[in-house]
Amino acid sequence: WPEFTDLVYEADGSINLRAQNARIQIVLKTAVLELKKIAVFENVFPTITEKRKMAMRVLSTAAFEHKERAILKRLQNDIDYAAALASVVCVCRISAFRTSIKKLAHQIVVSRFGLKKGCANQVEELLKSHKYIFPTDNNGIVDILHQSMFNGENSIGVRSHEDFVSVLDDNDEPELPVAMVALVATIVGF
Secondary structure (H helix, E strand, O other): OOHHHOOOEOOOOOEOHHHOOHHHHHHHHHHHHHHHHHHHHOOOOOOHHHHHHHHHHHHHHHHHHOOOHHHHHHHHHOHHHHHHHHHHHHOOHHHHHHHHHHHHHHHHHHHHOOOOOOOHHHHHHHHHHOOOOOOOOOOHHHHHHHHHHOOOOOOHHHHOHHHOOOOOOOOOOOOOOHHHHHHHHHHHHO
């Protein structure tokens, strides 16, 4: 295989993205972004097997997109190489992505509902009435979706605007994907 496709391993056998050459780094960075996109459009809570398949798919897409034919060919023909690169893409990327949205959601919900220390009764009332899910006069879920998915030109929602399609036949209105809504609803509900 061409030398530029070789990976640099750490002393413990792991692979650090920043230690790789520029060509591999760009493929890995693109694959990580694509993995987040696939997560919010298809499956934000994948099993380990699904996550590995997703990683392989985004690596191949990224190598093809960047015209890195040697990396793509090696991914397709060298199972150890593919597994090593997939581990870099997979390792906690979706979990970290979900965690960042959870932290954002916590800030928004606390702010929207005016929660402070010692407000257990107020929280209990919100839980009983399900207002944290169906707010009447404030829309925390929309704020979480906006700030986590559509905030800035590099956000998933803005970069992927053409992928917001209706699930209904003969309807061209954009819709949020089920996985995206499920992620935010799960975070707010727990």
